[in-house]
Amino acid sequence: MSSAPLVAVVGGGQLARMMAEPAAALGIPLRLLAEAEGVSAAQVIVDQLVGDHTDLADLRAVTAGAAVVTFDHEHVPTDHLRALAADGVAVRPGPDALVHAQDKGVMRERLGALGVPCPRNAIVATRADVEAFGLPCVLKTTRGGYDGKGVWFVRSADDLETVAEPLRVAAETGVRLLAEELVDFRRELSALVVRSPSGQAAAYPVVASTQVDGVCREVVAPAPDLDPDLATQAQQVALTIAGELDVTGVLAVELFETDDGRILVNELAMRPHNTGHWTQDGAVTSQFENHLRAVLDLPLGSPAAREPWTVMVNILGGPSDQVGRLYDGYPHAMARDPHLRVHLYGKDLRPGRKVGHVNAYGDDLDDCLERARHAAAWFRGDLGNESE
Amino acid sequence: MSSAPLVAVVGGGQLARMMAEPAAALGIPLRLLAEAEGVSAAQVIVDQLVGDHTDLADLRAVTAGAAVVTFDHEHVPTDHLRALAADGVAVRPGPDALVHAQDKGVMRERLGALGVPCPRNAIVATRADVEAFGLPCVLKTTRGGYDGKGVWFVRSADDLETVAEPLRVAAETGVRLLAEELVDFRRELSALVVRSPSGQAAAYPVVASTQVDGVCREVVAPAPDLDPDLATQAQQVALTIAGELDVTGVLAVELFETDDGRILVNELAMRPHNTGHWTQDGAVTSQFENHLRAVLDLPLGSPAAREPWTVMVNILGGPSDQVGRLYDGYPHAMARDPHLRVHLYGKDLRPGRKVGHVNAYGDDLDDCLERARHAAAWFRGDLGNESE
Numbered sequence: 001m002s003s004a005p006l007v008a009v010v011g012g013g014q015l016a017r018m019m020a021e022p023a024a025a026l027g028i029p030l031r032l033l034a035e036a037e038g039v040s041a042a043q044v045i046v047d048q049l050v051g052d053h054t055d056l057a058d059l060r061a062v063t064a065g066a067a068v069v070t071f072d073h074e075h076v077p078t079d080h081l082r083a084l085a086a087d088g089v090a091v092r093p094g095p096d097a098l099v100h101a102q103d104k105g106v107m108r109e110r111l112g113a114l115g116v117p118c119p120r121n122a123i124v125a126t127r128a129d130v131e132a133f134g135l136p137c138v139l140k141t142t143r144g145g146y147d148g149k150g151v152w153f154v155r156s157a158d159d160l161e162t163v164a165e166p167l168r169v170a171a172e173t174g175v176r177l178l179a180e181e182l183v184d185f186r187r188e189l190s191a192l193v194v195r196s197p198s199g200q201a202a203a204y205p206v207v208a209s210t211q212v213d214g215v216c217r218e219v220v221a222p223a224p225d226l227d228p229d230l231a232t233q234a235q236q237v238a239l240t241i242a243g244e245l246d247v248t249g250v251l252a253v254e255l256f257e258t259d260d261g262r263i264l265v266n267e268l269a270m271r272p273h274n275t276g277h278w279t280q281d282g283a284v285t286s287q288f289e290n291h292l293r294a295v296l297d298l299p300l301g302s303p304a305a306r307e308p309w310t311v312m313v314n315i316l317g318g319p320s321d322q323v324g325r326l327y328d329g330y331p332h333a334m335a336r337d338p339h340l341r342v343h344l345y346g347k348d349l350r351p352g353r354k355v356g357h358v359n360a361y362g363d364d365l366d367d368c369l370e371r372a373r374h375a376a377a378w379f380r381g382d383l384g385n386e387s388e
Numbered sequence: 389m390s391s392a393p394l395v396a397v398v399g400g401g402q403l404a405r406m407m408a409e410p411a412a413a414l415g416i417p418l419r420l421l422a423e424a425e426g427v428s429a430a431q432v433i434v435d436q437l438v439g440d441h442t443d444l445a446d447l448r449a450v451t452a453g454a455a456v457v458t459f460d461h462e463h464v465p466t467d468h469l470r471a472l473a474a475d476g477v478a479v480r481p482g483p484d485a486l487v488h489a490q491d492k493g494v495m496r497e498r499l500g501a502l503g504v505p506c507p508r509n510a511i512v513a514t515r516a517d518v519e520a521f522g523l524p525c526v527l528k529t530t531r532g533g534y535d536g537k538g539v540w541f542v543r544s545a546d547d548l549e550t551v552a553e554p555l556r557v558a559a560e561t562g563v564r565l566l567a568e569e570l571v572d573f574r575r576e577l578s579a580l581v582v583r584s585p586s587g588q589a590a591a592y593p594v595v596a597s598t599q600v601d602g603v604c605r606e607v608v609a610p611a612p613d614l615d616p617d618l619a620t621q622a623q624q625v626a627l628t629i630a631g632e633l634d635v636t637g638v639l640a641v642e643l644f645e646t647d648d649g650r651i652l653v654n655e656l657a658m659r660p661h662n663t664g665h666w667t668q669d670g671a672v673t674s675q676f677e678n679h680l681r682a683v684l685d686l687p688l689g690s691p692a693a694r695e696p697w698t699v700m701v702n703i704l705g706g707p708s709d710q711v712g713r714l715y716d717g718y719p720h721a722m723a724r725d726p727h728l729r730v731h732l733y734g735k736d737l738r739p740g741r742k743v744g745h746v747n748a749y750g751d752d753l754d755d756c757l758e759r760a761r762h763a764a765a766w767f768r769g770d771l772g773n774e775s776e
Contacts, residue, residue, distance in 0.1 A: 027732030344415030
């Protein structure tokens with residue numbers, strides 16, 4: 001091969017947008033399937049089609065002439081992925097891996113078979129199933145949940161009423177529901193690894209993430225005061241899953257660190273992940289670059305941290321935010337902290353919407369936290385506003 | 389202002405291409421005037437026109453609705469820049485600054501008036517003028533030279549014959565020729581600064597550059613064993629020039645460090661510069677990001693180095709190179725050095741053409757030099773080839 005191969009990317013969100021930066025640096029051409037004109041990634045990828053990721057014809061159009069297809073999200077139907085593979089396009093991650101990030105029931109069954117530590121779990125169909133599983137627990141749709149949607153907490157018998165409707169809808173529509181024990185956890189961790197088709201793998205330092213209402217707010221790299229054995233164990237779990245499931249590209253394994261010092265797998269994502277955004281400024285090779293290298297089966301870049309601490313804080317629209325005022329935040333945030341790294345997604349500020357993130361790195365964790373939190377709050381216009 | 393303003397960029401080379409990476413991260417929309425379809429920057433900037441930078445109508449088309457126009461090169465005619473400014477577009481750098489990067493005669497006159505140390509120089513029109521100036525000297529066209537073109541060395545009376553033709557052509561076409569003393573220099577340095585319209589300025593560490601046939605090959609940041617007073621003096625010279633000439637954006641001041649420990653200004657460039665490419669991986673804020681921040685009059689990011697040493701080596705096509713074999717270099721270069729940072733311009737490999745660069749950073753200068761040189765040689769297919 002004499003020139004860099006074309007990589008098709010399905011989905012026009014910020015993850016595809018952030019792949020475009022290392023693609024430009026590495027001279028790798030991208031072709032985007034965007035869900036609409038002008039979406040986040042469509043602002044920065046020249047070669048683009050507007051279409052539907054559930055439409056095989058659109059998927060075939062974006063992959064025509066491409067060596068590889070990869071993804072901004074996990075919502076492409078498995079049958080379509082198999083059809084693309086049959087067309088001769090390398091689908092990375094492949095359908096047999098991706099199903100574990102699409103279906104929590106399949107994921108739990110497989111991880112259980114692999115002996116990977118998970119919260120106790122079971123598929124449930126009725127109120128009696130939930131009672132038999134035991135309270136407190138959390139109910140999740142096996143497919144389609146994201147950022148806290150499709151999740152119901154059942155802490156007491158009273159809460160059983162609130163899941164009557166999801167159970168009924170699930171039974172009618174054939175959606176499966178998964179019950180999981182409510183884990184007493186100290187904090188959430190994330191072990192992010194990258195794996196190439198030829199089996200090379202790289203593990204980033206394990207990070208701590210803070211979630212609010214199921215949405216990632218803050219990441220600290222590396223996870224402070226994490227037992228080194230537990231960190232190694234988390235990386236080994238992620239590498240095992242990546243290898244056993246034949247994942248190509250980024251695999252993010254979200255974990256609970258329990259009060260009694262164990263780790264349990266919470267969720268899997270097979271794409272660049274919010275808990276890896278710190279790598280853009282805090283690691284030798286960003287998750288976005290390594291995802292591209294991996295799906296092209298190029299040697300991976302070092303996942304090592306460049307700094308003692310890197311803190312990532314998401315910029316989310318607050319309840320009172322006005323559309324489009326984001327740029328007002330630039331002068332102060334940039335003037336206050338010339339070391340701040342800003343990443344915005346070309347999205348208007350709207351309540352609850354992730355529109356960007358900031359990274360702050362340095363020798364002092366408290367300083368990094370303060371700088372990143374201040375800047376994120378300033379961008380979203382929330383300083384002096386108790387709503388956050 | 390509620391959303392980020394549009395920045396028009398004239399010229400579709402690698403400098404515009406590399407502006408696109410921080411523009412995406414900062415959520416700043418770019419619109420490109422490209423000299424042809426598919427050129428380096430046109431591969432990565434969605435909003436683009438193909439046109440001629442010497443055609444005012446094309447310049448007006450690319451700047452329509454833009455807050456600011458900036459440049460990949462210094463070849464836009466001054467009168468057109470004045471017309472755009474009269475249209476209400478902020479031209480950064482402005483025509484009165486840019487002329488000093490376009491015309492070496494104007495530059496020498498102005499720097500002389502400012503008391504900035506320069507090689508002895510004079511405008512010459514005849515062989516007698518050159519003899520009166522004194523040999524050895526170098527003759528340069530005041531306008532249009534680039535990468536060693538438009539330059540003649542007159543080391544002895546014999547060489548006077550070789551400049552008879554340039555003198556005759558210059559006289560006929562009205563081109564001015566500048567004679568400069570041939571400086572005995574230890575090495576070449578570059579002092580790169582960024583300045584915003586409101587006067588904020590930031591100076592990057594002074595670097596050493598190696599030129600072959602007038603083309604930059606290698607940069608070491610910071611310049612090894614540079615006297616701290618001389619480094620400060622170089623930065624002060626660059627900041628003085630930026631301020632006095634009202635430069636906005638990046639100003640690169642190429643300097644000779646003389647055998648007797650002085651610095652003399654060689655050339656000026658008012659755009660991101662090859663001697664600043666190391667900042668992409670070796671500084672807190674890259675020259676490309678700071679150029680964008682400056683032309684938008686946003687607060688500048690820190691120019692501090694992140695590592696003890698960063699080495700940049702250009703990837704140039706060698707005499708025997710075949711078009712399009714660049715991708716062959718990826719697997720080995722990436723596998724050998726997982727810390728290597730690769731920057732390619734989407735250009736085919738052709739003899740003498742700059743198609744990319746690599747950055748290597750670390751604690752040990754010799755190691756960085758070896759890694760970067762090896763990778764650059766590998767990409768250009770020159771390993772074991774004595775032509776380099």
